[in-house]
Amino acid sequence: MGPMGPIIRIALRYGVGGIIGYEVGSQLASDPDVVAVTTVAATAAVGFVTEGFYLLAKRLGWRT
Numbered sequence: 001m002g003p004m005g006p007i008i009r010i011a012l013r014y015g016v017g018g019i020i021g022y023e024v025g026s027q028l029a030s031d032p033d034v035v036a037v038t039t040v041a042a043t044a045a046v047g048f049v050t051e052g053f054y055l056l057a058k059r060l061g062w063r064t
Contacts, residue, residue: 008038 013029
C-alpha cells in the first residue's frame with residue numbers, strides 16, 4: 001500500500017461509516033482491494049483536475 005493508503009482507509013471508514021454504518025465502513029476500509037481501487041480513483045481524479053487547470057491556464061494565456 002502506498003502513502004495514500006492510510007488516508008484512503010480513514011476516508012472510507014468515515015465516509016461509508018456515516019452513510020451506511022460503522023460495521024460496513026470498517027469492513028470496506030480494511031479490504032485491501034477496496035483501498036487500492038479507491039487510491040487509483042483518487043490519484044486519477046487529482047491528475048484530471050491538475051491537467052484541467054493546466055489547460056485552463058493555457059487557454060487564458062497564463063504562465064505555465
